[in-house]
Amino acid sequence: MSGLSALAVAGALTACISLPQDDEAPPLPPDAGSPGPTGPAGPDSVGDAYVPGNGNGGYDVQHYTLRLDITPGAPNELDGTAEITASATQRLPSFNLDLTGLNVSDVRVNGAAARHRREDEELVINPATPVEKGARFTVTVRYAGTPRPVEDPILGRYGWIRTPDGVFVACQPSGAHTWFPSNDHPSDKATFDIQLTVPAGLTAISNGEPSTPVTGSEGGGAGVPTARPGVPPGQVPAQPSPVIGPVAAKSGRVTSTWKVAQPMATYLATVNVGRFGVRTGKTPGGITNITAVDPSVIGTPLDAFYAKNSEITDEWARRFGPYPFGSTGGLVDNARVNFALETQTRPVYGAFGASEGIVAHELAHQWFGDSVSVTRWQDIWLNEGFATYAEWMWEEKAGGRSVQSQFDSLYSDSGNRELWDVPTGNPGRAQMFGRTVYDRGAMTLHTLRKRVGDDTFFKILQTWTKERRHSNATTAQFIETAERVSGKQLDDLFQSWLYERGRPRR
Template sequence: MGARLLGGATAAVLVFGGLGAIGAAAAPKGPGPRYTAGAAGAGDAYFPFAGNGGYDVQHYDLDLDYTPPAPAPAPLEGRLDGTATIDLVATQDLDRFNLDLRGMEVESLTVNGKTAAAVAPPMAGAEVDGAAYWHVQDDDARVWELTVQPRPKLKAGQRATVVIQYGGVTTQPEDIEEALYGWVTTRDGAMVASEPDGSMTWYPVSDHQTDKASYSFAITVPEGKVAVANGIQPKPEETADGLTTWYWDAPDAQASYLTTASVGDFELRETRYSSSGVPIIDAVDLDLAPNRLATTNASLARQADMIDFFENRFGPYPFTAYGSIVDDDDIGYALETQTRPIYSTQAGEGTVAHELAHQWFGDAVSPERWQDIWLNEGWATYAGWMWTEEAGGRTAQQSFNAWYAPARTPAYWQLQIGDPGPMGLFATQVYNRGAGTLHALRVEVGDEAFFEGTRLWLERYDDSAATADDFRAVYEEVSGEDLDEFFETWLYDQVKPPADWVQP
């Protein structure tokens, strides 16, 4: 998430995810395979219904048709229709399994070319939504599950292709109490930012970062609109009958919350390259105010230098491409969508450095559980401190001092950044105390061990997810120190950390 943080009433975005777990069906008795239902969630304590169990998605192919809202004063409503082709592998003998989907109506669903059979609803109050599937929705518990029963059943290790046709009206809720996220309808298109569990608003998905997959996109919009997604363009856009289809391919493992398919009046800029050969593709809204456009242009011009700097510190850039989407619509934050972060209203240099650093910290290596989000935001913030020093500004130590020195209320220090709770995921402490934790760790183990540990962390867990315990183990390995007390102090103590790890 970007440097402009969610706060106040907007933080209610974090209630999505559910309040409990849907139990699996009882396994049949007797000899032979014991087919059961895949879990209705990935097991995250903060978002129990995000993600699903029983299978591992390999690839999503998303064929989307989007009609943006008509000009004002028409209602701010668009129309999204899609076909999602999902390639997955069963990890257990499956009688049925779930996908996450909300706000969309399913028109058809097949597994390996055969219509999925209806199943008994896995929770009270579920409603039948057609003959081919059950669509489970419990708005009070914030649960949105699409339960699929394949016939024949799936055996562990078996590959399957699920094809779902779906669609619905997209809008922005009135009197919204949570930040805009997911498929955010704008007057000129859509700004798509899905952290933590908003991808389910625009395609059926196992919506948790422990189930990464590759992606391909074909996005059809009215001629004149530009659609931008993750990765690279495998072929040029095609226009016919007043519609243009844009193609994007993201072959690297990618968490669902990092997907985007933003639509707008963008200038798609000519590809540039970092010195290591990373292609940089930017999309900048044509309607940015002149002062914001000037800020944006100056910041984006430094992306190649930033890639060079971070590669020198962290190791090779982890994906096939990079770039930015800068939209004139203000959703209140920036987000590190993989290979192509989004920025609302403008892209400032510090925010660009922050979102670029996320490509290593959060995207290549994701938090296995949302409580460890400080590993994302602390690292991106600290990398921003490092870039400021590289660019001739204050040093990382001075940035640390500027955060650490001021007097703060006891309430500020009471938030445990190692377990901030679902309502605290984007609290400022997660960012700044997270960055302070990393600087204090650097002081504790020394520069050589600190950067050795950084590279080992990224190499060991690349294209996957890991926990704060895994992170501690890496630094104990490279430093030879017992760091239990250090991490307990910096992540969980509800008082200001002592100056033991602070340089003057």
Template structure:
């Protein structure tokens, strides 16, 4: 996820009153509890994130935003499959006013409690059935302002539009979602903004932008599965550079006019780094690459799928390398539970070291040794990165000790086995969910070595490995 603009320092990178809808069902009308989808997807560290009972296949988001009033209008069409019989189910939505809900074309009743939108369809949904929910909503989106190291994230209004970076659970600030990485889906975006503004979303434009009545509508489509925290609808005055990487992958770079000087460099670096990672990690998993520099002083970057966001700074090659590595590790290969976050951040951090090695700046071994020399009293050693903590999710240990774990593995199994292993990990699990246990099992299988003690020392012990 988020890599800070400050070189080598990886800190926290990176609401809302419930709104009313139609009247809640009377107690007599409430369905049996056993037919209700759970108000959480089952991640014990984030118990109310995501929802149980169904799996989303596609989000169709029709959105309009007025930066002057900071007002959002939206219609979300959510196509899903039931994993159990459902007489009611939940979606995550923070703030905003829900005007109407329908399920399979029939009006549904709904209720709000905190960030949970509970929907009661007119007729129960059978186990295994596909169903379509349409939610019409509006309001002034409010970002999440977390007092721990998460910072401010979600839909963040700016002077000319919005900066939208949602990790870990900020998608709910602008659309109703099963807001947890355990449920990935495909996306279509139709975004209407005042003429003169650009609306950027994931994937590629599915049709040309059209202007009418002083407004411009953009259509974007991400046809590959995507976690909700990677979705964006970043808006503003952007200058664009479009083209292809040297290997032929479509490449779109965007920059706020304040960062005009960064545009060509971002486009060039994105192209060469995307192509290099494809030689190390296997084929690029998506249909386009790119990056966006906005004039919002977030101070962090986020690996939004196909379009990493750089908040208020001109990113150097190391940060671009980090965010593009996430297109494989985090975006294509997606964790099932947040405690496995090192599989995203450790891999992306180690990718920075590999890029340094490739560029002739410093070897991964030199970087590893520098961190390894920290005294046993350093706070990094007290935080086991293999179980990322919900109140301190983006701790430096998740990044640095995560990356060190991979280098320790490389030293233990040798370069030939290590790089074959990493490529196999990325290619065989393309667009799937992964876990630490799966990676350890593959490492042992391909190396022919028993590696429990190595992974235990680096990932799970609250002390400096011996």
């Protein structure tokens, strides 16, 4: 992670603007009119056992336009319109979107009112006429309510999290459909436009780049004094701040628009509303840096956080290949969560702050997880093992433990059953954010580095991020890349380190 990934990294264990009505196509109640087209529906799941029921088939989303009016603390915190542009991969008399816990008032397909109904966490849509295979179509959904965080007995609490002055959103692995209708699986990435309207006095920050410069909220200064250096995440208390009611006590509302020009997995989308100090500029390497900190969080001064985001982004671009997005940065909010998440372009961190190692981890995800995304969650080591290894490299560069010493320390722990008895390449849902994915994943990469040599190792990583840029990938594809670039047969290495139980030979 990030998302639930920082869970492991931190050691603690993420007035409504709406489309006008179409006068020629008045909305139909879900049960009104004819039953609509019949025939095979699009699959209601992508069949990923790690996230049962998530995602849908029959279409490929190209773009999301989200218009969201957010009032933290109101009876309905969210009033939204989602316009989803997709291409049909089969004929669709009906199809599904993932959506849970919100009230849908209107659904249209290509401007025509469509019948719809709710089935558990699915929004089932019957367009007035079937969408033909190969056709590009648009679905518009109007909805409202207060999103609730996911409370998963295995994966914990994540999604839409209330803060003392707003909202913090971190959705790994599948919390996006708690706040917008979507094809909520990383195998279907899309570009986004996100328009946010919030009460005056608050700042809204999302992914990508804003259409106008973002400024801090009233009272959001340029940072706060830091606590003692090196205090572990989770041990830095946030300053107390009263939980607000509806923030509309200040007259007026403000709107900002954020554009995500490169494809993004739904779980990486974020919306953060509150009072923030904000700093924008460019890294020495020329990458736009947008960094924000809630001034009530002790331990992460804005200027230092901004500078560290710049430094680490440029270093990873040197090692991993060109930065894949239009901006970098990060956001620290007074959210009572014990994880960080690599939300695309701008990782988010809870009230424990953003220590240097976690920042290195989350920014490495921009290449490994965000630009190159998993096709299925079984291969999550491609995200977390790579980001953990980057974290080790950053610690070595900063004068701390060497990568080799971190490998040796873990390898010497022969009795660590979570590390050695859980296969990294297929850990199972219960261990998808376990230590084997992070630590043994990183150890796999170090073993590869020792086998092929430094120059070839970094050539493998740069080839991987170049060839798979803005797409999805599998472990088998990474193995093929490693063997092709190195000219070596590496099946034995990956088999023993990723799929066999027990501690591999060094």
